[in-house]
Amino acid sequence: MRGALLVAGTTSDAGKSVLTAGLCRWLTRRGVRTAPFKAQNMSNNSVVTRDGGEIGRAQALQAAACGLEPSVRFNPVLLKPGGDRSSQVVVLGRAVGEVSALSYRERKAELLTTVLSTLDSLRDDYEVVVCEGAGSPAEINLRANDIANMGLARAANLPVIVVGDIDRGGVFAHLFGTLALLDPADQALVGGFVVNKFRGDPALLEPGLRQLRALTGRPVLGVLPWREDLWLDAEDSLSYAADGVIGRPEPPRGDQWLRVAVVRLPRISNATDVEALACEPGVSVRFVTEPSRLADADLVVVPGSKATVDDLRWLRATGLADAIAAHDGPVLGICGGFQMLGRTIEDEVESRAGAVDGLGLLDVDVRFRPDKTLRQPHGDALGESVTGYEIHHGVVTRNAEQGLVTLPDGTPEGALRGRVAGTHWHGLLENDAFRRTFLRWAAGHAGRDGFTPAPDTDFAGRRTAQLDLLGDLVADHLDTDAAWALLEKGAPPGLPVIPPAGAPPIT
Secondary structure, eight states, X not given: OOEEEEEEESSTTSSHHHHHXXXXXXXXXXXXXXXXXXXXXXXXXEEEOTTSOEEEHHHHHHHHHXXXXXXXXXXXXXXXXXXXXEEEEEETTEEEEEEEHHHHHHHHHHHHHHHHHHHHHHHHHOSEEEEXXXXXXXXXXXXXXXXXXXXXXXXXXXXXXXXXXXXXSOHHHHHHHHHHTSOHHHHTTEEEEEEEEEOSOGGGGHHHHHHHHHHHSOOEEEEEEOOXXXXXXXXXXXXXXXXXBOSOOOOOSSSOOEEEEEEOOTTEEOGGGGHHHHTSTTEEEEEEOSGGGGTTOSEEEEOEESSHHHHHHHHHHHTHHHHHHHOOSOEEEETHHHHHHSSEEEESSSSOOEEEEOOOSSOEEEEEEEEEEEEOOEEEXXXXXXXXXXXXXXXXXXXXXXXXXXXXXXXXXXXXXXXXXXXXOBSGGGSHHHHHHHHHHHHHHHTOTTOOOOSOOOHHHHHHHHHHHHHHHHHHHBOHHHHHHHHHHOSOXXXXXXXXXXXXXXX
């Protein structure tokens, strides 16, 4: 077969990413050569492809669902917010500049050409391409220049499934209202709905599902149940609650917990780095936004940032900088967090602030360069073989500390001084043997002698199990025959148009 469809959502975090991954897993298990695609993603959670490009982390997860290596073709346009009104634009894996929300509109026509040619190449190489939308297709203020939702669907003639999150409340209004705000030609491509995160007896939904079909002429293709174990690889940092526990902590193997406080920076990037810690029994990982939360923490993690100097200012303004400096237990800085722990940062690239003082916990100096470092290195850390990936403008110009990682040629990476460690590597904590050794190191410096790292936590296995669960949810709770028909034949002809579609805009 040959086909493609678009998974759109009533809101951000409605379930587009997980439904796309689930469809990819279901199709791949059926022997269908499948690829994911997201024309435009806005996220500071990204990964590096094997050829040195950068894409959204959700598309890397969807690629894994298809049994594929991440590729820049799966996410041709990535926006990485560095402030409330500006973002870095990454096209086919490479940063090409900064834009404001208004100036980005002017670039969309040329980007649509890139998006469509990339999608065409995937449709030539794979039997099915499952596309994910961005935000909501009913953002009528953005429709004229849209390249990720109905603009993409119209240009590529893609049938569309709209998914809504019932956990937010008002899902029937969300689904109906999303359809009604689309113009007639857009509505003609919407072939059905999916309800996500339902808790309870599905029979209670039946009257609403029937009425929604009567009102719109479109079926609800499935009701996906809420699953607490679906929390890995969040699409963006907003998916994490401030001052909230990550994941579902299992009881400790020893007689003590290890409490981890992760600073939730305003422009946090690759927040998923700490999810591997949250998979460990006896490790409670919490995002924190104010100093008192560090008082009872055993390990403090300062994660990556898309605006390192600005987030460093925020640390000082909130009192978190003083709290980190006063913390007498272990501290880990990752990428931008590592840079903040150093002595100085010279930045004429992101913030253009020039030379600023870091927190001074590591005797390291950093300078930002225009070219971004993108690579997948390997080496040894704390006596264990490790891999990771790097995404950063800042480079170390002076390092008076012992390296945390040693590269194959003997070059040190990162820094280690007593209870303080730092690295530019993302994904370092996903290495199982290293993570166990690191946890022993952290527990020792925290005085948690009763904490025992589990010997059998398999992070890659946990991620694979989550992908299999997503495939099971699609197979068990979605009308897969109807989904198959959309892929093969597109949206059914003659679907009714729901008012006020086609009404003239208010000026």
